[in-house]
């Protein structure tokens with residue numbers, strides 16, 4: 001059978017950042033439940049930036065099985081773990097320090113290897129292999145959930161537009177081999193970029209290139225300010241479990257947007 005094309009992105013637009021935060025918490029809990037039922041643990045990768053603050057809705061949630069979480073980082077700087085540039089550190093301050101994930105299940109770089117970057121990267125790769133080789137036969141780690149941000153130039157996880165790393169064999173595929181990738185985008189300063197990423201994906205900016213292969217799915221969670229210039233049809237927030245549901249949600253959202261446009265044209 002020929003490989004299935006990736007599912008269309010599912011775009012959720014929320015009236016406020018608080019509603020986004022609650023919905024994101026609800027989504028993460030469902031992704032965790034699905035992963036634990038199917039694979040016995042929940043592998044999640046976190047990005048730097050505003051993402052961690054948007055995870056605050058998870059604090060105190062009763063259905064979270066923190067002892068099943070295995071936390072990795074989508075990208076990391078080769079800096080001490082208490083540096084302002086550390087992805088781990090920014091997530092620790094705003095999120096990880098507030099929840100009871102066993103420290104041995106939070107997978108950081110080894111700061112004792114900072115003077116040997118190759119060794120540091122090899123050691124992190126070994127941690128990934130240890131966790132994923134047994135459960136996935138795939139060549140790449142297959143995360144249950146990758147939480148991503150959107151940088152000002154359309155970059156994500158330090159994958160910058162035009163950078164040679166994007167054409168390297170192993171960079172993007174980790175992002176296109178996960179079960180679920182979720183972009184979390186908030187604030188007016190993201191308006192234009194979100195519009196480009198979703199409405200003109202053919203431009204090929206890094207965020208537009210995160211299209212997980214089947215059965216993977218990609219979601220965009222945006223607040224009203226970030227979503228205000230985007231015309232890509234938004235779906236009312238609900239759990240979407242598979243590719244077929246993502247396609248149906250997109251088709252329904254597209255049909256609704258077309259009906260609204262026709263109505264507006266006839267009102268004029």
Ligand SMILES: O=C1O[C@H](COP(=O)(O)O)[C@@H](O)[C@H](O)[C@H]1O
Pocket residue numbers: 047048049050051075148149150151152155156157158159
């Ligand atoms: O450039 C980047 O920015 C994004 C978004 O950061 P935010 O603070 O505006 O949320 C970040 O997720 C990504 O790791 C980084 O490469």
